[in-house]
Amino acid sequence: MAGSIWLRRERTGRGPVPEHSRAEITAVAVALADADGLAAVSMRKVAAAIGTGPASLYRYVDNRDELVELMADAVIGEIDLDRPPSDDWLADLVALAHAIRGVYRRHRWLLDVVPGRGLGPNTVDVMERALAAMSVLDVPAATKMETFALLNATVVLLVRTEAAVPDPTGEYARAHVEFLASVAAAGGHPHLAAALADPRPAPDPGEDLVDRVLPRVLAGLLDTTRRTR
Amino acid sequence: MAGSIWLRRERTGRGPVPEHSRAEITAVAVALADADGLAAVSMRKVAAAIGTGPASLYRYVDNRDELVELMADAVIGEIDLDRPPSDDWLADLVALAHAIRGVYRRHRWLLDVVPGRGLGPNTVDVMERALAAMSVLDVPAATKMETFALLNATVVLLVRTEAAVPDPTGEYARAHVEFLASVAAAGGHPHLAAALADPRPAPDPGEDLVDRVLPRVLAGLLDTTRRTR
DNA sequence: CATTTTCTGCGAACGCTGATCGCAGAGGAG
DNA sequence: CTCCTCTGCGATCAGCGTTCGCAGAAAATG
Known part of the structure; x- marks a missing residue:
């Protein structure tokens, strides 16, 4: 009830075993959005798709925005973080941007999700990766956070223009x-x-818009203080 | 009915004189959005605010999206285009970006308007100004259009991060x-x-985020072909 | 001037939405 | 074994965008 959904346990242990799970609901909602857009993801349709009444979803999620938050973080989880970072921080960030762009291309409804919200576990993992790439930079952590936000925003920007x-x-x-x-x-x-x-x-502009634009955007944020430790 | 609202005359001449106008409706809707956000701009509330029934708005506008389009173009019209351009194209574009940012700051709901849509007369005037600034650049017009889109997107990006x-x-x-x-x-x-x-x-980052980031973003799009005529 | 045509305002209604409430019943906790 | 909490869910509420049909006003037409 209070706080973000990521701080709430899915199950407290008491009461009957739920018939569904956040993961199942999220998967169904993502499938719906992939097919018909974010507007097609209504609580009723999702509930019908998992075979329950319209009100049952509220046992798993406080409101629709939380469901969207789950969806956004779920698809961010598609990003492969197994390959270890290289010694080129900028190349690593650009590679990360490519991966994020892939998510947006596969799930175009993500463009309609208001940014700034949603910072689920998968997103944090991606953030950790970005911070790891920037660990050689001697700038305040707050600047690195801003850089990560700017990276995401730039990807959205480029995907949007290519979709327009x-x-x-x-x-x-x-x-x-x-x-x-x-x-x-x-x-x-x-x-x-x-x-x-x-x-x-x-x-x-082709495939390389990210490669051409992103380094300059990041430089715009980092150049006043860029130093390699 | 068919085509964009900007190609439809407000009045055909036949029939009784309308009691309201697009401008009046738009102003009321903007005031509503300024006060309570874009979600508060419902057809019913706007209609009530001008003192008519919920259905009368559809005599002036085909649907809610068109109303939002009117709103967006109306506030873009606040940009002052009287001062003549200088001989520094980049400085002119940055100044334009500042003006656009001012609009977004004054009307934060504009961040929630889906971009790519809406290209009303006021927006075209701003576009004309941007093209004028870039007239000394010997690049294809399509690239200049992209540059203008990228300028807008960058402003949105920066306003969003500062609002986050x-x-x-x-x-x-x-x-x-x-x-x-x-x-x-x-x-x-x-x-x-x-x-x-x-x-x-x-x-x-203060007031100068636009000055620091925007030139690099534009360079990312223009550098492969930048030449002064 | 009379007629025709077209437009306006608007009450009523449709189908959809997100969300709430209350109840019956299931099942761990003590 | 009892309690207490949690689940599923039907019923329901308020609000939304939009459509329809009708009465009436006014410009265009003859």
């Missing part, structure tokens, strides 16, 4: 360019008109 | 550190434990 342009034939994209064209045609936006007339495509 | 740590005494932050401490105490996370034991505060 996928279907130029879609209904929304069509209305989008139509509006831009009408504004340009109305005059008063010379640079926009020129931009729309430029046929050159952007150089394919 | 505001109140260490809050309920959520308390449970947060409590959980981290319990994980560290359980062992197995040496770097986390060391980080929690580090008393040094982060060097105050």
Whole structure:
């Protein structure tokens, strides 16, 4: 009831044995979100999917936000942390970012989860890995925490931009360019008109956007104090 | 009905004169969001605030998402674009980022608006300004568009991180550190434990996080092709 | 001016949501 | 063996976005 779900034991020992578990509920919810998006994850649908009434879920979770927290941490757990870190802290962080991006690509609903919340055990494990990579850096721990947050935010940023342009034939994209064209045609936006007339495509950012952008973002946060111990 | 709201005229000329306007509805909705967050902006509450029934709003807007789109573009319109651009494109972009950050700080609910959507007239004006600043750069227009998107995303990123740590005494932050401490105490996370034991505060990022981070982010996108014409 | 057409305001309603309450019953704790 | 706590869950509440249909106003049309 009080405090975060990660500090609450799943079972106190008293009373009858629960018929389900957080893990089962979380798996079902993740499957639902993978199929139909985060909005499709309603307490009722999840309950129906595990074969109980709509109210039973509240025996395992205080509210829907907690369920989402479980989901987010569960998919973060897909990240493989077995390979040991190298001696290149930046390369390790970039590799971590790639792994995180993989999670976002596999579970696009994760983009809709409000960040800042949710810091479950799997997320802490990833954080531990990031701190390990940065252990050679002689900066305050708070800065390393910020760096980790910035790394995550950057991955979200890049995944979002790559998800924003996928279907130029879609209904929304069509209305989008139509509006831009009408504004340009109305005059008063010379640079926009020129931009729309430029046929050159952007150089394919491809697979390496993380490699190109992330090091500079991290440098922006670390450069004033970067020192190798 | 079809297409984006920006391509639909507010009034066709036929029929009785509407008692309200998009601008009035938008202003009321923004005030509601400023006071109680985006979730408090329900069609019913907005309708009640302007003194009509719950269904009347649909005469002005197709659905709630369109209303949010109006809101987002309206507050972007607060950005002052009167001052002419300088001859330093990067400084101009950074100044623009500061202005955008100001909007996000004044209307924190904007963080909850799903990005990628919404590209109203005010947003196009800001985009025109960004393109004007970048007119001296000899890169494809598509790259400039991406740069503008990345600029916006970076601002969101920075505002979010600065909003994530505001109140260490809050309920959520308390449970947060409590959980981290319990994980560290359980062992197995040496770097986390060391980080929690580090008393040094982060060097105050202060007002200049945008100035420090943004130029590097933009460089990450532009450096392969950056040339001044 | 009269008619037609189109739009407005809005009460009522539908289906869905997250969440609460209370009750019957199961099963460890002492 | 008794108690006390916990479980499943039907019933229920308040709120949500959205749709429908109708009465009536006003511009366009003849």
